[in-house]
Amino acid sequence: MTIKEALRQASKTLASGSIEDAPLEAELLLMHLLGIDRAKLYARLEDELSPGDAQAFAQLLKRRLSHEPIAYILGHREFFGHDFYVAPGVLIPRPESELLVEKALDFVKSEFPYRDPVIAEIGTGSGAIAISLALLLPNAKIYATDISPRALNIARVNCEKHGVQDRVYLLEGDLLDPLPEAVDIILANLPYIRDEELSELSAEIRMFEPMEALAGGRQGLDKVRQLLEEARGKLRPGGLILLEIGAGQGRAVVSLAKDLFPKARVELARDLAGRERVLSVTIP
Ligand SMILES: C[S@@+](CC[C@H](N)C(=O)[O-])C[C@H]1O[C@@H](n2cnc3c(N)ncnc32)[C@H](O)[C@@H]1O
Structure with missing residues (x-):
């Protein structure tokens, strides 16, 4: 043939x-x-x-x-113009998460003309977000955390592949627990799928991608809420929180953020498809 x-x-x-x-x-x-x-x-x-x-x-x-995702079979996926190793045990990075990187870069450009920022990406998975930032911000100090040791092993491979292993500090633990210091930017694409939606996900996602990367509890906001509650103690004054959210979660996360940070500027940014995708909370 x-x-x-x-x-x-x-x-x-x-x-x-x-x-x-x-x-x-x-x-x-x-x-x-x-x-x-x-x-x-x-x-x-x-x-x-x-x-x-x-x-x-x-x-x-x-x-x-x-229905094994093609990215797992090929062993890689592109994100923000860079190639990342992916394997079962880690979420395949999605193009819509590039908005988190763009928002963080905008903030650094406008707020850090003289000082290098300290950034924490929580739930780093393959490391795609943290590493994309590290490649564009060579002087930033970046913590990348995950609760999954398997994901961190894959993130480690990607840090070495992109030569940022000395600038991206990989830490294992629950949300903000592993951070050794307060940071300027906390960004995260945490699990945010509602319990009742899990069974409706495509076979590719449901059968192959890690559940701990997807399941966000009844309303999908368990981890988002927990992170916002913990963030006060781990964010420097003038800092920024950026969180990816799912369809229809905008109103709930805005009200959550306003309750917890009454003086902050709370905004939603839309992705290329016009969906509310990123919550941003700027602390005065
Ligand atoms: C939706 S995936 C995002 C992965 C990667 N940041 C990306 O956008 O491709 C969520 C990640 O959060 C991690 N995670 C889930 N619960 C966590 C927790 N309590 N603390 C830290 N990481 C957690 C998962 O292991 C998974 O890697």
Whole structure:
């Protein structure tokens, strides 16, 4: 079978298994298997696929047909223009979380012309957010925490991959507990899926991504509330809290933040799809 035929067949198989973007995913899986980029793949369309490669390709397709996310099969995902290692046990970074990075950068640019900020990302997962910030803010001191040792191991690999292991301090523990000092910015994409929505998540998410990265309790706000309650003791005056939220949670988190920080400026920022996505709380 030629590469072209293998791709056509794979694309049909994936489409019949309800995989969206089946032609693209078939190409990505074969490029991954053969260790080549798209240009090389297209140059080799008429080449024969060896029986060994054909068998290995069938195995990859089987994994994808079982709804294992393609990022876990390929072992990486892009975030904020950088490539991150991902594996089961860690949430696959989502493009909408880039808004957290953008908001933190805006704040640093406007509020820290003379001093280097201290930043804490809580629930860092793969480390994508903390590392993206570290790459753009070479003088910032960044703590990245997680309750999951498995996630921290993956974040460690990513810190080394991007050469920021001396500037991103990985700490294990519950929310703000592990922070050794007060910081200027606390940002987090904490679990915020409501209990009743967990069963409605796609098979890719429900069956493969870690539950401790998703489940946020009855209203989805258990961790968000806990972090806001703890933040007072761990934030410097003039500091900022940035929290990613889910659809329909805007009003509840604004009122929570206003109760806890009556003097703060409390705002919601929308993502590219126009959804309220990030709560920001600026302390006077
Ligand atoms: C939605 S994921 C976000 C991961 C990563 N920051 C990202 O945006 O791709 C939430 C992360 O919070 C971590 N987490 C859950 N509960 C936590 C807690 N109580 N304290 C610290 N981290 C927690 C999970 O292990 C998971 O890595």
